Structures are given as C-alpha cells and as structure tokens.
Amino acid sequence: MSFEWIASHQSAKPTTEIPLLSSADIRAIEASTEPIIGQPGLMEQAGLAIARWVLAQAPHAHFFWIACGNGNNGGDGAEAAIHLHRWGKTVYVSAVKSPKSAPADASRAWTRLVAEGIAVHHEAPDSWDVCIDALLGIGLQRHPEPPYAEWIKRINQAAKPTFAIDVPSGLDADTGSTFEPVVQASATLSLVGLKPGLFTHQGRDVCGDIWLHKLGTESTTEHIRCTLNPTPKPLPRPHASHKGSFGDVAIVGGALGMQGAAVLAACAALHAGAGRVFLAFLNSEGLQGVGIPPDIMLRSPDTLPHQGLTVVAGCGGEHDIGHHLPHWLELAERLVIDADALNAIAIRPDLAQALVQRRADTTVITPHPLEAARLLGCKTTQIQANRLDAAQRLAETFQCTVILKGSGSVIAAPGRKPRINPTGNGRLAIGGTGDVLAGLTGTLLSQRSTAWEAASESCYIHGLLADQWPQQTTLTASRLIEHL
Ligand SMILES: NC(=O)C1=CN([C@@H]2O[C@H](COP(=O)(O)OP(=O)(O)OC[C@H]3O[C@@H](n4cnc5c(N)ncnc54)[C@H](O)[C@@H]3O)[C@@H](O)[C@H]2O)[C@@H](O)CC1
Ligand SMILES: Nc1ncnc2c1ncn2[C@@H]1O[C@H](COP(=O)(O)OP(=O)(O)O)[C@@H](O)[C@H]1O
Ligand SMILES: [K+]
Known part of the structure; x- marks a missing residue:
C-alpha cells in the first residue's frame, strides 16, 4: 500500500504525465478488479488507507467526527472509523440515513462497524478535533440535500482540520464545478485515481493538499480522461547557434x-528568448509613454517578413485585427491567436474556415472562458460547467491547439487527450497576464516542433512564475515578464 503526495496549496509540479480519471473510468476499473478470496475488498483497503492517512496528518487528535453519506463514500468512512476505534481514538460516526439503505459494500461496512460496538448517530456532534468528510464522493448528482447540506455547513463553520475522502463533498469530480454548499477540505485523499475536478475550475479552491492511494488498482490508457500537464524540460541553447x-x-x-x-506580448516574447521580436501596431497614434525596449523591431503590419515567422495576433486588436487576419491565417508559418482576433473569428465564418484549413499543429488559440463561449456560440457558464469538453470541442471545431485559460487551464488538440495545467493561481487574475501568455506561447511555438508542446510548456511556465512569486510583492503583467 502506498500514498502519493500530489499537490500542495492547490498547485502541483508533476515530473511525469499523471493520469486523471473520470467517474466512469473509476467505476470501470472497480468493475474489472477481481476480488481475491480471503483478501480485503476495495472498500476495506480504502478504510485502512484513510485511517492511516488521517492519523499521519493529525497524529495528536483524539475526537474524530466521521460524517458519512448514504453511498459507498459513507462506506469508506465506516471502514476508516473501525480502524481509528481499534487504535484507541474516540470516533463519533454520523450517518445521514439508516445504513440499511446503503449499497452492498457499504452495507457490509456498516454491519462490521456495529459489530465493533461503535454507535451510529444521526446528528452532528457539538465539537470535534478532526472531521473525516465521507458524505459524498463520485456519486454526487445535485446540490447536497438536508442533512448533507447542514453538516457541510457545520464542517466549514467549525474550521477544524477536515479530511475529504475521494473528493470534498459537493465537488463534481469530473468537471471541478461545485454545488452549494461544498466542503472546504484541509486535504483530500483521492482513491483509485486522481479526478479532473480536483485540478480545474472551482475544484482547486476546496481540496487542500491532494493525495492519492490507488488501492492496488492499475489504470490503462483507455481509462484515462486527461492528464496533468507535466513539468517541461528546458530546451538546450547550444554554443553553435545564432539569432x-x-x-x-x-x-x-x-x-x-x-x-x-501588444507591448506586453512583445516583451514576453523577447524575455522568453526569441531570436528576434517584431512589433507591428495596428495603430501607432499616441504611443508616447509606452516603453518599448530597443531590442524590439518596430514594423508596420504590411512590412513584416513572412518566411519562418511566428505571428501572435490579437493582443489589443479591437476591430482592426479583423482586416489583417485573412492574410496571417493563410501565410503565417506558425500562429497564436488571442483576444480580439478570437472575437473576430467568432463572428466571421470566412475567418473560422481559414483557421480550420491551416496546416496541422501550427496554431494555438488562447481563449478565456468568455472568448471560448463566443467561439462556440454558448454561454460562459456552459464553458465553465465542463472545461475539458469545451476545450476539446474548440480543438475539434477549429482544428488547432487550444489553451482554455482560467484556474486549471485546459490544453486540448484534435485527437489527443487534454491536459490540465497544475500551475498558476489567483494572482494571475489581473489585466495583461493573458498578453504575456500569448507572447510566451509565440516564442515557444517558434522553437518547439509542435503547437501541442509549445502550448503545454507555455501554460506551465506562466503559472509557475505566479506560484513562485514572492508573497509580499504585487504581481503585475510587466513584472511577470521580467521573471521569464
Ligand atoms: N467505485 C469504486 O471503485 C470505489 C468507490 N469507493 C468510494 O465510493 C464512492 C462512490 O460511491 P457511490 O457511487 O455510492 O456514490 P456516493 O457515496 O458518492 O454517493 C451516492 C449516494 O448519494 C446520493 N446523492 C448524490 N448526490 C446527492 C446530493 N446532492 N444530496 C444528497 N444525496 C445525494 C445518491 O442518491 C446515492 O445514494 C467513491 O467516491 C469512493 O469514496 C471506494 O470504496 C473505493 C472504490
Ligand atoms: N484564478 C486564476 N488562477 C490561475 N490562473 C489564472 C487565474 N485567473 C487568471 N489566470 C490566468 O491569467 C491569464 C489571464 O488571461 P486573460 O483573461 O486573457 O487576461 P488579459 O486579457 O487581461 O491579459 C491566463 O493565463 C489565465 O489562465
Ligand atoms: K467526500
């Protein structure tokens, strides 16, 4: 049995490409795991793992409130309670309903718990040292109902260490959307496999530190919904090289x-190590006061070279960018499309068609959720409700690599399993950081062999800078560039 520590403070730095499994994947693995006669089943193994993990996290706690739901998540809690009780801890086990209505595995766990002489309560205790949240797992389907909702509120109000089993109750394991209320966990032990919802959208704010126990199961590639974007390897810069x-x-x-x-994007491209950076303003009136480093070559859009050029189009583009897009969609060897250029594509089918016809693996689009909604003709809430699906739909619709920005950015490309980026935090939620991402992506696209690699590395590095940002210093887009 082994525990894997995955992420602290909602940010992970995986050295390998860690698989993330949907609820359906998890259930398929469970169904294909043959029980071995005489060996503990998955739920019993889960109970022991949870009890050991909680004790390691809170070794001095005595009074454990184990809040159990009606399904198998609650069964895991009951199994954990048996071990903590045997180890001399005071366990207060609350069940939302009569354990008689639980599914088969959980029902057996409740029978064992009662046989140990542990009482089953139907209300919350007055106080506790540590709470184990075993209310709802991957079976969550709707807003938590009474008494789930009341207990979740009690857990959050008490602000005691709270350890979530599988997922914090109220979090959708597949999408990262939270229902109301949702448990605010100190740490989460994900069972069998890690779930995408722990790493994107609202999920990152409620899980605390993330741990994994596979319970001896193995996933195959067919079980993988997506992966965590791995730490990139730095590209060598050989001595025998030139600009x-x-x-x-x-x-x-x-x-x-x-x-x-546009200046932010150009500076980001420069600091990311591009051999040469050109900046072509759509309008250069009133440029006084905009500091442009002398390293950057100013051109008009019509006088830019074509050969070997990577173009980043759209940063601060307003309506004017629409006039230039047909040209670059046809001629740019590599292309990053951001902001207003995406808005233009959303309303002009000719531009969308030109995007689809570009050479494979040469284009990255970088929408935030509102831009993504415009491109797909839906609402932002629909994008956020399932970011993995939305990013994949964009990739298939426009036949290019996509960075769907936001907490836990999703990187998608046609025919590939998406990646969720594990770096970055709320300090990036300010104007201009998207322009920095676009410029950085442009440089990496000019240097890497595929748009997929460029987008993945760019997201990772951009987020990492924010994760490593000194606590006392305000993050701004221009300061972010200086750290590239
Ligand atoms: N499937 C597996 O392979 C394993 C599952 N295990 C545990 O089992 C869990 C999944 O068990 P279940 O499928 O029984 O699902 P859950 O225990 O997550 O919840 C299902 C129950 O909650 C009810 N419910 C759903 N949403 C609700 C809401 N908002 N308010 C009130 N009631 C609600 C459902 O009607 C059902 O009775 C996992 O998260 C994990 O903790 C582990 O034992 C390890 C193995
Ligand atoms: N809460 C957050 N957590 C992590 N990353 C974030 C968060 N908010 C924004 N970001 C990142 O910051 C950048 C913001 O881009 P964008 O919304 O286009 O801003 P702008 O257009 O002002 O530059 C994106 O890379 C996005 O993923
Ligand atoms: K839970």
Whole structure:
C-alpha cells in the first residue's frame, strides 16, 4: 500500500504525465478488479488507507467526527472509523440515513462497524478535533440535500482540520464545478485515481493538499480522461547557434488606446528568448509613454517578413485585427491567436474556415472562458460547467491547439487527450497576464516542433512564475515578464 503526495496549496509540479480519471473510468476499473478470496475488498483497503492517512496528518487528535453519506463514500468512512476505534481514538460516526439503505459494500461496512460496538448517530456532534468528510464522493448528482447540506455547513463553520475522502463533498469530480454548499477540505485523499475536478475550475479552491492511494488498482490508457500537464524540460541553447536559431516572432495588435497589450506580448516574447521580436501596431497614434525596449523591431503590419515567422495576433486588436487576419491565417508559418482576433473569428465564418484549413499543429488559440463561449456560440457558464469538453470541442471545431485559460487551464488538440495545467493561481487574475501568455506561447511555438508542446510548456511556465512569486510583492503583467 502506498500514498502519493500530489499537490500542495492547490498547485502541483508533476515530473511525469499523471493520469486523471473520470467517474466512469473509476467505476470501470472497480468493475474489472477481481476480488481475491480471503483478501480485503476495495472498500476495506480504502478504510485502512484513510485511517492511516488521517492519523499521519493529525497524529495528536483524539475526537474524530466521521460524517458519512448514504453511498459507498459513507462506506469508506465506516471502514476508516473501525480502524481509528481499534487504535484507541474516540470516533463519533454520523450517518445521514439508516445504513440499511446503503449499497452492498457499504452495507457490509456498516454491519462490521456495529459489530465493533461503535454507535451510529444521526446528528452532528457539538465539537470535534478532526472531521473525516465521507458524505459524498463520485456519486454526487445535485446540490447536497438536508442533512448533507447542514453538516457541510457545520464542517466549514467549525474550521477544524477536515479530511475529504475521494473528493470534498459537493465537488463534481469530473468537471471541478461545485454545488452549494461544498466542503472546504484541509486535504483530500483521492482513491483509485486522481479526478479532473480536483485540478480545474472551482475544484482547486476546496481540496487542500491532494493525495492519492490507488488501492492496488492499475489504470490503462483507455481509462484515462486527461492528464496533468507535466513539468517541461528546458530546451538546450547550444554554443553553435545564432539569432536565427531561436525563432522570429511578430506581434500584430495594439489598436488605438490598446497598444500596451501588444507591448506586453512583445516583451514576453523577447524575455522568453526569441531570436528576434517584431512589433507591428495596428495603430501607432499616441504611443508616447509606452516603453518599448530597443531590442524590439518596430514594423508596420504590411512590412513584416513572412518566411519562418511566428505571428501572435490579437493582443489589443479591437476591430482592426479583423482586416489583417485573412492574410496571417493563410501565410503565417506558425500562429497564436488571442483576444480580439478570437472575437473576430467568432463572428466571421470566412475567418473560422481559414483557421480550420491551416496546416496541422501550427496554431494555438488562447481563449478565456468568455472568448471560448463566443467561439462556440454558448454561454460562459456552459464553458465553465465542463472545461475539458469545451476545450476539446474548440480543438475539434477549429482544428488547432487550444489553451482554455482560467484556474486549471485546459490544453486540448484534435485527437489527443487534454491536459490540465497544475500551475498558476489567483494572482494571475489581473489585466495583461493573458498578453504575456500569448507572447510566451509565440516564442515557444517558434522553437518547439509542435503547437501541442509549445502550448503545454507555455501554460506551465506562466503559472509557475505566479506560484513562485514572492508573497509580499504585487504581481503585475510587466513584472511577470521580467521573471521569464
Ligand atoms: N467505485 C469504486 O471503485 C470505489 C468507490 N469507493 C468510494 O465510493 C464512492 C462512490 O460511491 P457511490 O457511487 O455510492 O456514490 P456516493 O457515496 O458518492 O454517493 C451516492 C449516494 O448519494 C446520493 N446523492 C448524490 N448526490 C446527492 C446530493 N446532492 N444530496 C444528497 N444525496 C445525494 C445518491 O442518491 C446515492 O445514494 C467513491 O467516491 C469512493 O469514496 C471506494 O470504496 C473505493 C472504490
Ligand atoms: N484564478 C486564476 N488562477 C490561475 N490562473 C489564472 C487565474 N485567473 C487568471 N489566470 C490566468 O491569467 C491569464 C489571464 O488571461 P486573460 O483573461 O486573457 O487576461 P488579459 O486579457 O487581461 O491579459 C491566463 O493565463 C489565465 O489562465
Ligand atoms: K467526500
């Protein structure tokens, strides 16, 4: 039996590509795991693992409130209670309903618990040292009902160490959307496999530290819904190289009053190590006061070179970018499409068609959820309700690599399993950081062999900078660039 520590403070740095499993994947693994006669079943193994894990997290706690739901998540809690009781801890076990209505495995756990002489309560205790949240797991289907909802509120109000089994109750394991209320866990022990919902959308805020116990099961590639974006390996910069070896990146953007966005993208491309960076403003009126480093070559959009160029289009593009897009969609060897360029594609079928026809694996689009909603003709809430599906739909619809931004950015490409980026945090939620991502992605796209690699690395590095940001210093987009 072994525990794997995965993430602390909602941020992970996986060295390998860790698989994430949907609820259906987990149930398929469970169904294909043959019980071995005389050996403990999955739920018994889960109970022992949970009890050991909680004790390791809170070795001095005495009074454990084990809040159990009506399904197998509650059965896991009952199994854990048996071990903690045997080890001399005071356990207060609450069940939402009569254990008689539980599924078969959980029902056996409740029978064993009662045989141990442990009382089953139907209310919460007045106080406790540690709570084990065994209310709802991958079977969650709707807003928690009474008494689930009341107990979840009690758990959160008490602000005591809370250890969630499988997922914090109220979190959708597949999508990262939370129902109301949801348990705010100190740590979560994911069983059998890690779930996507722990790493994207609202999930990252409620899980605490994330641990995994596979309970001796193995997943095969068919069981994998998506993966965690792994830590990239730095690209060597050989001695025998020159500026032509590291990519020519051109930023086309910066309409009137929006030039700063294009400058941020250009500076990010420069600091990320592009061989040469061009900046082509859509409108260069009133540029006084916009600091442009002398390393960046200013051009008009019409005088940019074509050969070997990676174009980043759209940062601060307003409506003007729409005039230039047909040209770059046809001619740019590699292309990053951001912000207003995405809005133009959303309303012009000719541009969408030109995007679909581009050479495979040369294009990255970087929508935030609202831009994604415009592209797919739906509401932002529908995008956020299932970010993995939304990113994959964008990739298939527009035949390109997608970075769906936000907490736990999703990277998707046609015919691939998506990746969820495990780095980044709320400090990035300010204007301009998306322009930095676009410029950084442009440089990596000019240097890497595939758009997929470039997008994955770019997301990871961008988020990592925010994760490593000094606590006392405010993060701004221009400061972020200096750390590239
Ligand atoms: N499937 C497996 O392979 C394993 C499952 N295990 C545990 O079993 C859990 C899944 O068990 P279940 O499928 O029984 O699902 P859950 O125990 O997560 O919940 C299902 C029960 O809750 C009810 N319910 C769902 N949403 C509700 C809501 N909002 N308010 C009130 N009631 C609600 C359902 O009607 C059902 O009775 C996992 O999360 C994990 O903890 C572990 O024992 C390890 C192995
Ligand atoms: N809460 C958050 N957690 C992690 N990353 C975030 C969060 N909010 C924003 N980001 C990241 O910050 C960047 C913001 O991009 P965007 O919304 O396009 O802003 P702008 O257009 O102002 O530059 C994206 O890379 C996004 O993934
Ligand atoms: K739970």
